[in-house]
Every structure is written in structure tokens, then in C-alpha cells.
Amino acid sequence: MIKIAKQPTYEIQNVVASVTLNQRLDLEKIAERIPHAEYSPEQFPGLVLRLPRPKTATLIFSSGKMVCTGAKSEAEVQKAVKSIIKLLKAHGIDIKNEPIIEVQNIVASANLRGTVDLERAAFLLENSMYEPEQFPGLIYRMSDPKVVLLIFSSGKVVCTGAKKEEEVRRAVDNIHKLLKEQGVLFEEP
Amino acid sequence: RLRKWQVRARAQNSMERNLAQAVIELERLGAQLGLPKAVLDRALEIYRSALNSNLVRGRSIESVMAAAVYAACREMRLPRTLDEIALYTRAGRKDVARCYRLLLREASIKVPLPNAADFVPRIGSLLRLSGATIKRAMEIIDQARNAGLTAGKDPAGLAAAAIYIAAIQNGEMRTQKEVARAAKVTEVTVRNRYKELVKRLDIKLPITKK
DNA sequence: ATGTTACTTTTTAAAGC
């Protein structure tokens, strides 16, 4: 029988990107013209615009910079930003420059397909923190790629801090290899 | 050269003033939590190292000292939760927790993993349970750990469930509500842990239905 | 006793306090 090594699986859950329009924006005017826009300057300087598809929330600042959150991929970020700009234009807000989009953070969930001995992992892994009194997952700070992983005894993992999908893939492969090497991952698919 | 001496003297004075205030804070916390002197001494040592590492700058003396006290309790395996300590602090649990993580990372304080068994004696005495029941609860916790049922769970909740089961088995039954209150967790947590332990450890309970 | 909602942890940008 051929042994097929069970590779960990992962799924991107959230992509956060910063957007630069290079022009000032009148948030008051946007808030007046777009009814579902949320704007409370005393609470937060950004105006919040939520899109149903792709399901995202974008923070818009008077400097013309924005932060788009909630997208499941870089392509969704692009779609969301295009939609936002189209929406603004449709309400009479002039946008002249092309948006400069930069992915700032990618959050992914992964499955190592096995159970993890968190207690032993906490002792063996140097940059880890495990405080079950506070949070059920072990927090592991990986240096390459520079991401933070939340590891649960179920073998489920959350990877955050990556700027490219490639980093997520490497981080998940690295932690899978590392936990196996340390003998704290018990694979059982 | 005089300038250098002045700077050093000023730094020394501010550190002494900070430490004096910290000791007052430590005594207050120690009295309210009823902590033994050994723990307070250790907490002061931890606070001193944090001060020497400039970790107190920009943070309240109160929060850092509360974090030092929590770290000392953990080191000496005293069953004090972070919430319990934060209760007597003006800063919230969140702030104390942040200072605690800072101590672990920047002051290289090493703290043993929390053990549910450490909570058993205190909860047991609050419920006035016998030594045999306390011993039985610790056995249950040991079995649970060996069966891999403790990962990620709140040690206080596990201790509460083990005590609940041990008390029933030794004919000293306490209600889930009483155990939950003594362990400072909710009834739901005691119930969830208890159900899991009974099921996964094949624990036989005397006919205690209803 | 169960169900719902909500909070704990982590990451990241934005402008201003």
C-alpha cells in the first residue's frame, strides 16, 4: 500500500489591505450621501463602509487612505476597492487617481490533521506561550516567515501576520514539520 | 563628570522612589489576597528585575506589581487566578495580563505550566472536604491528563469537576453550584468538564440521579 | 438545562487623542 503523507490544509480567512488614493476626501459629504456609511468622528476618525459582496468592511479616512478588511483573497480586495470607488463616484465624489493597494495582513486557518500535545510543545518550543487559564491555544512566534501561529490541541491552527499567501503556506508546512520532529503531533486522519 | 554623577543619582533616586511605592502596593495586594511572605518576597524580586530592565516605564506600578505577584504565585504553584489578582487592582485584567506577558517575554521569567491539581487543596478546604476526597480528585486529574483531556482547558474548571466527582464518590456530595462558586468558574463549566471526565474516563458514579 | 451572543488570543493598516 502506498503511504500518502497527509499534508496540512489551510484556508485564507481574512485579508487586510491598505489603500492610498492620493487625494483628500470629505467624509462628511460621503456620510451624507451614502446612507449606510457609518461615521462617528468623535469615536473613530474613519468612516466605515460595508459591502455585502465581497463581504468586507472598509475604513475610509479624510487623507484619502483606506483600510479594507474581511476579504478572503487578494482578488476580493481588488473587487471590493473597485466597488467602493464606483460607489463613491456614483454619489458624486470625484476619485481621480488609481488606488494603490498593499496587502498588510493575511489570516488563515489550517488543519494539521492530528492532535497536538500542547504541554510538551510549550516546553519544547522556544518562542511559545501557552496559558490555558487565559486562552486554549498555544501562541507560537515563527521567525521565518515572520508570523504568529495559534496552535490548538485539535490540530487546528490559525496563522496571522503574513503578507503573502506563500508565507502562509510556508508557515503551515514549517509548523507541521516542527511539531512532527518534536514528537508532539499525533497524526490520525 | 559632575553631570554624569547627577544623572546617575537622579536615576537611582527615581528607582528608589518607584520601589518604595511598589512595596506599598505589594503589601496592599498581599494583605487582600492573603498571600504568604515567601510569595511576596519573590514578587518583589520579580518586580526589581522588571524595574532594572526598564519594563515599568510607561506602565503603572500597580499593574506591573500585580503581574509580578501573579507570576510569583504561578512559580510557587499557588492557586491564584489572574482575575482574582486583578480584582484588587485599579487596572483591569487585560492590563495586568499584558504586563504578565511582558514579564515572561522581556524579563525572562519562567513559570511552570498551570496544574489543575494545584487548585484542588484550596477548593477542597473551601468546601470542607476530607483529605480522602481531595486525594481522589487529584487522582482523577492525573487520569484526565494521561487521557489527554486537559489541553486548553481552564485548570480551575478541571479541578472543580474532579472535586465534584470525588465528593460524590466519597459520599460528601456538593452541588455543582457550590463547587463552581468555590472554584470561581460557572456552573456550566463544571458541568461540561464533569460530563467529559465521566464519559471519557469511564467513571462510575453511585446512583445519584435527580 | 440548552441556546444565543459575546468575549478571551493574534495580526495589520488608517488619523487622532
Added chain:
DNA sequence: GCTTTAAAAAGTAACAT
């Protein structure tokens, strides 16, 4: 440092039914 936004993980909590 804080404020706001999204998202996952598993555990605990608060309040409703």
C-alpha cells in the same frame, strides 16, 4: 497606549428560554 474593522481557532461567560 487607545479608538475601529475582519477573521479563525476552543474555551469560558452572561443572559435568555
